[in-house]
Amino acid sequence: MGRTFTESARRTQIVQGAIEVLAEVGYARTSFAKIAKQAGLSSTGMISYHFAGKDDLMRAVATEVWRVSEEYMLPRIEAAEGNRGRLRAYIESTIELLSVYPKHLAALLEVVPNLQGSDPSLLGYRDSARSMMEIQQKRLEEGQALGEFGEFDTWVMVTALRGAIDAVVMRWHSEPHLDVAPLARQLADLFERATRREP
Amino acid sequence: MGRTFTESARRTQIVQGAIEVLAEVGYARTSFAKIAKQAGLSSTGMISYHFAGKDDLMRAVATEVWRVSEEYMLPRIEAAEGNRGRLRAYIESTIELLSVYPKHLAALLEVVPNLQGSDPSLLGYRDSARSMMEIQQKRLEEGQALGEFGEFDTWVMVTALRGAIDAVVMRWHSEPHLDVAPLARQLADLFERATRREP
Amino acid sequence: MGRTFTESARRTQIVQGAIEVLAEVGYARTSFAKIAKQAGLSSTGMISYHFAGKDDLMRAVATEVWRVSEEYMLPRIEAAEGNRGRLRAYIESTIELLSVYPKHLAALLEVVPNLQGSDPSLLGYRDSARSMMEIQQKRLEEGQALGEFGEFDTWVMVTALRGAIDAVVMRWHSEPHLDVAPLARQLADLFERATRREP
């Protein structure tokens, strides 16, 4: 036990290897063999020893990316003022993460869609991903009620926001020479205009 | 060699089966076995007989979705006025496709990201996908030059647009009870605001 | 090497776990992993530390069941009169064991057939199992000589006896609501008739 809280060094090493492989070759081509090689392990059996299965490892990857993301993003979001500010901080800090952990978000984007249809134990993660979008949607509605935002369908807005961020993340991955900061600012500007009250 | 132009009925049948399987279980869990079952074929060997390999089949899937999409979208885009109108028509007609071919876009979203890293023969498709985004980007720049659009980074805008559309497509797939037309209008409105000239 | 005489608490704990797993899932699905979990051990390595191998553990299981069986059965058999009485006591006390140790006999039935073909160190146990049947056979022959039993092939009788007892044990395991005492009496009656002198 204790495993939930204190990840062993080996587990961390494997998760790290998995993140790199996922970001490089995508979920479909990710195998225990490649992860073991990347992590410098002598056998795939070792991964099975430390994780209950492929799904368990993938969930650990997602959890790790979430942990790292929250660590970076939350202080920045909370430091912002108003719902508009928090929306901007959310967008910018997500994109900025690419400089700090270039492979984490790409790995997450591979993992999340492939968690569906798996066994129920993974639904916890799916739910938390979904609930995060619902929180965003609530914030938008709250901002609309306070007059900070204009009128728009919040479901569409939050979906578009999620997709736009993911697309920038993925596309940056194939053109990594691009500066992250301006991309972040431009994307935040975009949604600032899209959510603004009509003059 | 008529194959390039005259698709055999078998090929069509297989591509159709592949689209359905891709949309249902995702690229990673799509196999020749499942496709053969879906298409009512008695062996996977028949798929290999009609296609040069898995990548070839996936490319055929993409081509089919493109064909169908263009058939639906192009008249609507060309009927629109100005770059603003064409942008709206592009967004709306893409989303509206969900009513006509509910599984095609989902299949495409599974296929495209997994074409990278494959053998060179597929690059043609990748290039055309990329060039389509470049065309969109050109149109935005042209619109900016004509004063139809405001100032924004066109790379970010076209990427966000692509991602937003894809996200709506995917999310609709898991909540198919939603009406397509309002989603399409809301999404077009969103990017209308995002691309508008500052007043 | 006091091990032969002084079983450590750990060994007892492991043997007990093994008996439970064997009775529940059968020999083929019994693994060190399941035994370790059942016994509350943190690793399978501890089993290998305390036993020379899987066969050694299985032999320890058999020995433990034998020990427990003799403890219960011997006084009852010796208290009986004549070979007929001893045969009845043997049958009844075996079946009655099910009430006292419901899993022990089932575990033994899983272990014994799978000991064949193993390395020579186990033959000692096999021999003692075989010799026990030979002792029974001797008793039957003795009883025949004394006129207590009728004429029959003692090999067949002792084999049938063994099989009949085992079958009742196994079938009771899947219908544990049945009362043990009447089953024991009926089975003893059966072999009383089968071994009786013709009138």
Added chain:
Amino acid sequence: MGRTFTESARRTQIVQGAIEVLAEVGYARTSFAKIAKQAGLSSTGMISYHFAGKDDLMRAVATEVWRVSEEYMLPRIEAAEGNRGRLRAYIESTIELLSVYPKHLAALLEVVPNLQGSDPSLLGYRDSARSMMEIQQKRLEEGQALGEFGEFDTWVMVTALRGAIDAVVMRWHSEPHLDVAPLARQLADLFERATRREP
């Protein structure tokens, strides 16, 4: 599918190999690798190609043994007179099968106990095995009603009968020099006495 009725030659070949391996090394040590080797196949994948899984193959083994057994036993049982005669014919013809198909019954004895706990699709076989014992039990009760048999618990009798036959089968397997016919007669005599009306 026809497969149910017309077993392909390959399937037959694999089942035959499985029967031999099961009889030789027991269920626990039976693997696809050993079966493939025994059957002269180049890969284990071929077994998976022809059977849905290990359980499916094991069920096919059981079905084959049943088929062969019925073919041999039914005419002999039906040719017998009265319930006593049929009981004797049942016992004798089962044991005699050892001369004709020396490995089939041993394979069946390995397979049946290990089918429990498997997925529900196998329960059909388990049920038919159970129902066969119930048929035997019915026959004994009928014979009792007609005065052909004495008084005894039919559950115990049918269980003991089953176990006694199995034990002779298994023990003959390790002492194959014994003549089958006398064993069969002795065993039938045994149960004739055990089921006889008290004089």
Added chain:
DNA sequence: GATGAATGAGTTTTCATTCAT
């Protein structure tokens, strides 16, 4: 002595592809 992480051979199964018919 005792522990549990590590090992690598082994398991069943699925994969895309080949090839005899």
Added chain:
DNA sequence: GATGAATGAAAACTCATTCAT
């Protein structure tokens, strides 16, 4: 051309055992 049985490499996973601490 068309079929489907066969192939063998690779997949995830389990196994009993080893070994550094």
